[in-house]
Amino acid sequence: MAKQKTPLPPGSNFIRGIIERDLAANKYAEKKWMGRPGDAAHHQAGQVDVAKIRTRFPPEPNGYLHIGHAKSIFLNFGIAKDYDGICHLRFDDTNPEKESQEYVDSITEMVKWLGFDWEGNGANGEESNLYFASDYFDDMYHAAELLIEHDYAYVDSQTADEMRENRGTLTESGKDSPFRTRTVEENLTLFREMRDGKHADGSHILRAKINMASPNFNLRDPAIYRIRRAHHHNTGDKWCIYPMYTFAHPIEDALERVTHSLCTLEFEDQKPFYDWLMKKLVETGMLEQPVPKQYEFARLNLTYVVLSKRKLIQLVEENHVDGWDDPRLPTLAGARRRGYTPAGFKLFTDRIGVSKADSWIEYVIFEDCMREVLNQDAVRRIAVLDPIKLVIDNYEDGKSEDCFAPNHPLKPELEKRTVQLSKELWIEREDFMEEPAPKYFRLFPGNKVRLRYGYIIECTSCEKDADGNVTVVHCNYLPDTKSGTDGANSVKVKGNIHWVSANHAYEAEVRLYDRLFKDPHPGSGDKDFIDDLNPGSVKTITAQLEAGLQDVNAGEIFQFERHGYFVADSVESKAGKPIFNRTVTLRDNWQK
RNA sequence: UGGGGAGUCGCCAAGUUGGUUAAGGCACAUGGUUUUGAUCCAUGCAUGCGAAGGUUCGAAUCCUUCCUCCUCAGCCA
Numbered sequence: 001m002a003k004q005k006t007p008l009p010p011g012s013n014f015i016r017g018i019i020e021r022d023l024a025a026n027k028y029a030e031k032k033w034m035g036r037p038g039d040a041a042h043h044q045a046g047q048v049d050v051a052k053i054r055t056r057f058p059p060e061p062n063g064y065l066h067i068g069h070a071k072s073i074f075l076n077f078g079i080a081k082d083y084d085g086i087c088h089l090r091f092d093d094t095n096p097e098k099e100s101q102e103y104v105d106s107i108t109e110m111v112k113w114l115g116f117d118w119e120g121n122g123a124n125g126e127e128s129n130l131y132f133a134s135d136y137f138d139d140m141y142h143a144a145e146l147l148i149e150h151d152y153a154y155v156d157s158q159t160a161d162e163m164r165e166n167r168g169t170l171t172e173s174g175k176d177s178p179f180r181t182r183t184v185e186e187n188l189t190l191f192r193e194m195r196d197g198k199h200a201d202g203s204h205i206l207r208a209k210i211n212m213a214s215p216n217f218n219l220r221d222p223a224i225y226r227i228r229r230a231h232h233h234n235t236g237d238k239w240c241i242y243p244m245y246t247f248a249h250p251i252e253d254a255l256e257r258v259t260h261s262l263c264t265l266e267f268e269d270q271k272p273f274y275d276w277l278m279k280k281l282v283e284t285g286m287l288e289q290p291v292p293k294q295y296e297f298a299r300l301n302l303t304y305v306v307l308s309k310r311k312l313i314q315l316v317e318e319n320h321v322d323g324w325d326d327p328r329l330p331t332l333a334g335a336r337r338r339g340y341t342p343a344g345f346k347l348f349t350d351r352i353g354v355s356k357a358d359s360w361i362e363y364v365i366f367e368d369c370m371r372e373v374l375n376q377d378a379v380r381r382i383a384v385l386d387p388i389k390l391v392i393d394n395y396e397d398g399k400s401e402d403c404f405a406p407n408h409p410l411k412p413e414l415e416k417r418t419v420q421l422s423k424e425l426w427i428e429r430e431d432f433m434e435e436p437a438p439k440y441f442r443l444f445p446g447n448k449v450r451l452r453y454g455y456i457i458e459c460t461s462c463e464k465d466a467d468g469n470v471t472v473v474h475c476n477y478l479p480d481t482k483s484g485t486d487g488a489n490s491v492k493v494k495g496n497i498h499w500v501s502a503n504h505a506y507e508a509e510v511r512l513y514d515r516l517f518k519d520p521h522p523g524s525g526d527k528d529f530i531d532d533l534n535p536g537s538v539k540t541i542t543a544q545l546e547a548g549l550q551d552v553n554a555g556e557i558f559q560f561e562r563h564g565y566f567v568a569d570s571v572e573s574k575a576g577k578p579i580f581n582r583t584v585t586l587r588d589n590w591q592k
Numbered sequence: 593u594g595g596g597g598a599g600u601c602g603c604c605a606a607g608u609u610g611g612u613u614a615a616g617g618c619a620c621a622u623g624g625u626u627u628u629g630a631u632c633c634a635u636g637c638a639u640g641c642g643a644a645g646g647u648u649c650g651a652a653u654c655c656u657u658c659c660u661c662c663u664c665a666g667c668c669a
Contacts, residue, residue: 012606012616060669095668160667167665171594174665205667215595217665226667245669269596269664296597298662303603351617353605355598358662362603365618375631410631441629450627483627496627562628590629 013354015075015295019053019083019260027290028052028259035127037255039139040288053085054258057111058092058133058249061103061233065110067330067345067366068300068307074349075297076262077116088256089118090131094248096232104233110332115342133252134234140243140251141195144206144225146284148187153224154180155190156207163205166212167220173213174220180209194227197240201227208247210276218273222246250274253292254281261292264299265356271296297354303520304363305330311522311529320533321516325571327581328516328537338513339557339567339583343377344370363515367584374557374565374583379407382419382452382498382546383560383580385510387426390443390499392457394476395423400501403453404484419546421454424502426544428562431497432473434462441494443473449495452561456481456491498561505544510566510580512539543580550576562586 022028034046055076059069080087089111093099108130118129147153156163156177168174182190194204206225214220224247229240243251250273253261261274271294278291306312307330315321321329327338335345348369352361382405400422407414427443436444443449448458455477463472480487516537523529549558554570564585568578 058669062669092669098668156667163667164665169594169665173594202667217595220665223667228667242667244667249669265597266663267669271596298598351604353617355605357598357605359604362618365603368618371630380628409626409628439629452627488627493627495629498628559628559630562630564630586628586630588629 014356015260015262015297015354016079016082018295019079022259023052023083031257031259031290033257037131037136037257039142039255039286043257044288049257051080051084051086053080053083053260054088054256055080055085055260055262056088056090056131056253056256056258058090058252059107060092060095060099061107062095062098062100063103063309064312064324065107065332066307066312067302067305067332067335070114070332070345071300071349071352071354072262072264073111073114073116074346075354078349079260079262085259086129087116087118088129088131088258089116090252090256091133092245092249092252093132093134093232093234094243094245096230096242097228099233101233106333110336113332113336113342114345131252131256132234133248134232136248136252136255137235137239137243139255140248141241143251143281143286144191144243144247145188146286147208147224147280148191148206149184150280150284151184151209152280153206153208154182154187155194155204156180156221156223157204160202163223167217168212173215176212177207177221180221191225194225194241195239197229199227201229201240203227206241208273208276210273216269216272218246218270219276222273246270246273247277250277250292250294251281253294254278254287258292259290261294263294263296265296265358266299267294268296270294296356298356298358300352301358301360302330302363302366303360304515304517304522306517306522306529314530315516318530320530327511327513327569337567337570337581339374339565339581340370341373341377341557343373347373360521363520370584371565371587374559376410378557378559378565379414380405380409380561381549381558382500383510383549383563383566384426384428384498384500384505384544385512385541385560385563386429387544388429388432388470389472389502390425390427390432391472391474392423392425392477393460393474397423399423400503403482405453417548419453420501420504421451422501422503425451425499426502426505427473427497427499429470431495432459432462432470434470442497443475443495447495448478448491448493449497450481450483450493451477452496452498453483454499455479455483456493500544500546502544504547506547506550508543508545508549508578508580510541510543510582511569512541512582513537514539545580549580550578552578554578557583559586 031049032043032046033049034043057076077087156179166175205223207221210219212220227241274294281287325333325337400420402418403421404416406416432443443459445459450456457475457477459475461474462470465471514537517532518534519532522532552568554568554573557567560566565583566580569581573579
């Protein structure tokens with residue numbers, strides 16, 4: 001095993017710093033938890049929460065998870081784990097028009113794949129911490145009525161256009177709605193009528209009553225409840241009014257007794273409203289201290305990768321890739337199929353850190369994290385990806401003999417396997433040069449190399465076709481130099497090439513994946529990001545593989561020695577006939 | 593030109609109640625080991641913390657001014 005790298009100490013990012021300070025100040029010593037989400041009265045009947053820290057990963061089920069979400073997942077679940085807290089998986093499903101069960105299922109599956117769960121980790125060891133914002137619609141409705149009763153909210157009957165016009169601009173304050181002065185009774189009646197389906201979609205809207213002159217738009221009487229007759233994947237047709245994110249999210253956090261609500265930078269401007277709402281709902285008695293606090297971190301940007309939902313949809317819908325789980329896509333479904341692993345994602349998120357600075361992570365860092373974990377985990381096998389024939393002229397016709405190859409050079413306990421050597425082998429085309437480049441130390445006429453796990457051979461000549469392409473390479477072997485024998489070190493060579501016996505090889509389809517985009521910032525400047533697609537992002541080849549590889553299971557990952565890491569494709573492989581996807585190459589300091 | 597954020601080595605990122613020579617990782621360079629030109633190991637890599645002034649015995653950390661970038665005007669999240 002390789003030496004462990006020193007992990008980042010806890011507290012090494014600003015969020016952990018905040019949590020440690022909060023913990024040190026005993027901020028959550030008396031926070032109560034009733035076993036499931038609810039308002040202050042509900043939790044007051046419960047026990048002191050065993051989870052001092054509660055975080056949440058709150059995806060909207062309207063799309064597929066991608067690498068950027070992985071950062072948030074590891075952040076939220078990781079922090080909860082490190083501070084003996086609990087992280088909730090909560091679907092933020094307040095917009096029925098865009099959400100569906102299909103997305104709920106795929107998101108659930110990918111979070112589990114990354115290694116997290118939310119079952120059986122509560123105070124009594126039994127509760128589930130899988131939640132849906134839509135399960136809180138009654139509480140949200142109640143909260144809205146409370147705001148109305150305290151004159152902190154009103155029903156506006158302006159059109160959407162009028163509202164926009166009266167919102168003001170960056171430098172001019174907004175104008176009060178003519179409906180802003182409705183009485184509490186009138187607002188309550190109207191809001192109840194909205195709920196009861198007595199008004200058309202868009203005819204009225206509930207707004208928080210704050211300050212139309214605020215320099216922060218989120219405080220210019222934000223909309224909090226809209227009328228929308230739409231079928232909800234969870235609540236069906238029970239509601240025709242739905243809360244807005246702005247209003248719903250803080251309440252979701254509070255009902256779940258979340259302590260640290262982590263989100264990305266674009267929500268920073270929303271925080272004053274988040275705090276305003278908390279304050280008002282504590283004032284009305286619906287909530288109690290300690291209320292959740294929102295903290296923002298920078299979202300992930302990766303060079304050569306596109307993470308915006310709009311762009312990903314376009315790639316799929318215009319068939320630039322083959323579905324949402326195309327191994328070239330940064331979706332988690334695609335990443336899994338590509339052979340990237342949860343351990344690799346963990347390393348990656350640890351390595352890139354968390355801060356508030358906008359940043360672009362170099363793609364090589366991501367790749368390198370995958371290499372690092374795969375180097376430890378992946379069993380070695382041999383594959384010739386671009387085969388040419390090698391004939392050992394002085395080797396007996398028809399003979400074959402056992403050679404012994406370690407399954408994992410870093411883990412001798414995994415022992416060795418037997419591979420067959422014979423007179424005709426497949427070797428890599430690039431391992432032979434009739435006229436060697438400077439410093440080239442593989443096969444060329446007159447040079448000696450080792451056939452990995454076999455004999456030392458000396459290259460004698462080659463055959464070429466009419467176009468001058470090399471078709472066969474000839475060599476002689478040195479009989480006393482077999483690996484593992486006393487004579488193995490009698491001849492020193494620098495080159496060491498891999499091979500498979502032509503009679504024993506298994507021919508298979510292999511897909512060589514490369515980055516999807518050729519520009520580090522796809523679509524930068526005034527370019528269309530589609531024009532930055534890498535035309536060579538996948539190359540399908542027929543390779544000669546070591547015998548035995550035809551029997552592996554879909555999803556199994558190997559290192560093909562001297563090439564890289566490959567996974568048996570989980571979608572298109574057939575029993576006894578796997579297709580391999582290249583996850584990532586090995587580093588190569590030679591081809592630079 | 594309003595509000596809210598951010599600027600520390602090529603890329604990330606600690607450090608920011610002022611106190612010795614500015615962590616660490618990735619990348620890179622050079623050696624060494626090696627039957628993967630892989631891995632691994634060793635060494636090197638910011639007199640400098642967006643800029644300029646100022647306070648101080650002492651400043652990345654405090655003050656002032658300025659510069660650059662991100663973000664906000666959905667009945668999306």
